[in-house]
Amino acid sequence: MDFTLSERESYFRDRVRTFIDQNIRPRQADFDEQHHEGDRWKVIPVIEEMKDKAKKAGLWNFFMPPHSGQTHVDDSFEFEGTQLTNLEYALCAEEMGKVGWASECFNCSAPDTGNMEVLHRYGTREHKEKWLRPLMHGEIRSVFLMTEPAVASSDATNIETSIVRDGDHYVINGTKWWSSGVGDPRCKIGILMGKTNPDASRHSQQSQILVPMDTPGVTIKRMLSVYGYDHAPHGHGEVVLENVRVPVENLLLGEGRGFEIAQGRLGPGRIHHCMRTIGVAETAIEAMAKRLLTRVAFGKRIADFSVWEERIARARIDIEMTRLLCLKAADMMDRAGNKSAQQEIAMIKVQAPLMALSILDDAIQAHGGGGVSGDFRLAHDWAAMRTLRFADGPDEVHNRAIARNEFGKYAEYKADRVSSGDLAATR
Template sequence: MITTTSNRTEELQKKLVAFMDDYIYPNEKLYEQQLNEADTRWIIPPIVEELKEKAKDQGLWNLFNREEGYGTQLSNYEYAHLCEIMGRSLIAPEVFNCNAPDTGNMEVLMQYGTKEQQEQWLYLLLDGKIRSCFTMTEPDVASSDATNIQSHIIREGDEYIINAKKWWSSGAMDPRCEIAIFMGKTDPEGPIHEQQSMVLVPMNTPGVEVKRHLPVFGYDHAPHGHAEVHFNNVRVPVSNLLYEEGKGFEIAQSRLGPGRIHHCMRAIGAAERALELMCERVNSRETFGSPLAEKGVVREFIAESRLEIDQARLLTLHAARKMDEEGTKAARKEIAMIKIVAPRVSLNVIDRAIQMFGGAGVSDDFPLAAHWANARTLRIVDGPDQVHLRDIGRLELKNYQ
């Protein structure tokens, strides 16, 4: 496969693979053990902070960043190769400070934040000292269409007054979550894509209330978690506005492009690990007088998985390179395509692996069930499949009009 990268990226790949082998996989069980033994699951396990320091020491920190002056400055295409490696473990992204939604929030602050906003929040996020959340989705409207957002941002003098109900705010359960990027309407009567704005809201602001935790297929995703958050007459200074009023939709679109590359490559990493586990399993188990690896259907499972993973990877890398060379808008169709393909492939491969593991596959003894649940959510987050299919069809038809 033609997936050539720079010498620097290849060196980072080698270091990242070694780090995963030496520190991440061996500590996955310890991570869960420390979570379960704590008084509350909403406290970061000590092993994570230990591993973060090791990652910093090895130069494996903030690898996601593309902006000049903030670290590695890898392109989307270069970082995609690293993101796949991190996606093989659900605990890995935070260890390298490459976890969502913090990566997207940091990118927003880099591109649109004022110097004061960056000094107050960005540098703490880049150093891994605090965490953040992104509050856009609402329970009372179909949030797959961001123009449906009903949250109110009303200016009164030098303050904004915010009222809203948000949910699926990933990271809001984490006690280290200190800042939210909030999206709501400042001009409900304006042009449909210029009604929304984004405002920085410290989580300790009076009126911000984390109402409840939202599990995913029974997984609490602690200590990160997902929450329903209410904003009741929350007041923040006008200086907390990101960019300009009416630019919220524009900011969201710029944020989602790279984020979709990250999600897809992590999903491919999860699929690759599932295939490895499946191959190891079928070589070590025997049924009806012969190893599982000798069964025709098992070899078909493995072959189909390899085909799908490599196709999804190449398509995602193609989208990443097009983003780098032509911009996010030019790569809109390719980004929509991978957002459909990568989660589907990941689910297919993980499901086959679960089948080969039998009862063990749906247990917590192996990472397959948790990875499957995570991959299934990707068919919804950052836009459901149906929205992307609509866009792909429309963009394809334009070629024939």
């Protein structure tokens, strides 16, 4: 088994790392100042400046998939992006994850990445001209409207928002929340999942439709906090849709095909989060090690207490194991397709946030009272990583899929066939 990176994998990873080190990281103070002054929901100038630099450097839209010839409508290469493989992108995304605002500088931040892939795969030429082009140019932002406050949205068949045909329009009614990105003033388009036919089979009731955010009846009721953070200017909102009318041509792919689209969107989106999470964990172990080496307690460096040696060692081991699983999942997606990699995607989606949270928790402990303050980024990162145990499906859903796959290997063992002798034989 060869773990050597290819020339192309190293090339893009190193270019992203160098760009971040030379351009983004030195501007952290500017970002912090602009982020905290004035209106919370705004465009941050230093990000726009970095976007322009990254675009000119050819470091842009990395996530767009290689052309497969299997898109649903007539396509052109002008909407193809850089076309990195999942494995190549994983290495770049880890570097982006080390600085909280870096992903947007490369036009690689959620939910735009997933929404652009949906438009690329399932949108018409008109959809692409109107929405995908400005998204790919980094001129507008978008939102994915799926989760609802009134139902357990981990089971998407529970989604109740109605999409009813009325002549040349669909009329939408419902409430969505955790609508990430809706607080950005550039958020112009939403992709909404709702029911077009409540009487159809369970997985054929839902559809996805494009909703311009300035459509009458769309109201941002409130912005939600995450452990006290508002995550401005990106943010997560509760959105109410009352008799929202959009043209029938805004429907994606066809009625009843919402789950098909969701599976095409969420697979890559899940692993993109995990890639960045490894970068977050790397910054946490770095902060923890530096703190332990520079603080003295009870007459010696805190780093010299064995409990901290054990925690640092465990953190490094966990990062390396998680990275290998993430790269394995990405490689399987490239070689065998997203469906074949479902098990690996589920495993990394559970493992990566848990790993990062454990390391961040230790790093916070190493920083004492400062760790829970705003003086360091650790508390903010912990809150962000904690949300990933819900995002794109909670741990319980992924664990269920993993367990069912494992049980499936031993399907011949059925309860009605197990006798005391069988049980004794398996001990």
